Amino acid sequence: MSASSAAATKASRSWSVSEDSLRRYVSYASESCIQELLSASDSSRPGYEDGWKVLAFENGVEISKRCSGSLHVFRSRWLLRPVSPQQFITVANAIDAAKQWDPDLVEAKYIKDLNDNLSIICLRFGDASKPLFKNREFIVYERRETMDDGTLVVAVASLPKEIAAGLQPKKNNAIRGLLLQSGWVVEKLEDDSCMVTYVVQLDPAGWLPKCFVNRLNTKLVMSTENLKMLAQTCPMSGAI
Secondary structure, three states: OOHHHHHHHHHOOOOOOOHHHHHHHHHHHHHHHHHHHHHHHOOOOOOOOOOOEEEEEEOOEEEEEEEEOOEEEEEEEEEEOOOOHHHHHHHHOOHHHHHHHOOOEEEEEEEEEEEOOEEEEEEEEOOOOOOOOOOEEEEEEEEEEEOOOOOEEEEEEEOOHHHHHHHOOOOOOOEEOOEOOEEEEEEEOOOOOEEEEEEEEEOOOOOOOHHHHHHHHHHHHHHHHHHHHHHHOOOOOOOO
16 A cells, blocks of 8 residues: 555544444543633632733733643633623524634534533634634534533533544545634623633644734634624523
8 A cells, every 4th residue: 555545544534433432432521621621710729820821911801822732722711791601602602603703614513412511513614714723624522511600611622533534524625623622611700790711722733833823812802802792782591
């Protein structure tokens, strides 16, 4: 077998797993994602700011970044009033509303519901998207949990590439992207307001040019502003 044939075979490898096995894997994997998100959002935790560098503070939104090896972690944090956690999550989780707050997104669809709070989703970004998202396709799990204190957590991360390939064949012109432990933490405050923390973890598999960091920073600010406006006009609904 030639090197090119071997590479093509490796790239097209896929695993077929049962729905029960997939549910057990995602339930296990998402536990650590939830803990990672809660840790990034807990400002009372000792060492909360360890490794974080503030990139911008604009219109009440703080954008910060942390590096660990090749991993780049972006965090945005802001106070929303008068918006309840349920109002915000209703907008942030709505597939049909996603394009309104992230204009780079060209397609978002549910592939499979594994449980009431556990889903597999396909996210596809177009040619005009920001670096690391351009022409990328992400097959991710989404887990939604309400903690004992009312804090809402939405954990999102890519499935292993072989499992993703078995669930959803890659489009010919798309690049299968990798989104590591990411998601939302929405803390309930007084007067029907909430503190929102959004974490995105990316592995560019190498050096990330400063211009890429700046453009991703801009993308976070723009998406946050769009989300704020949508959430403030969203009617009150029940908890997730």
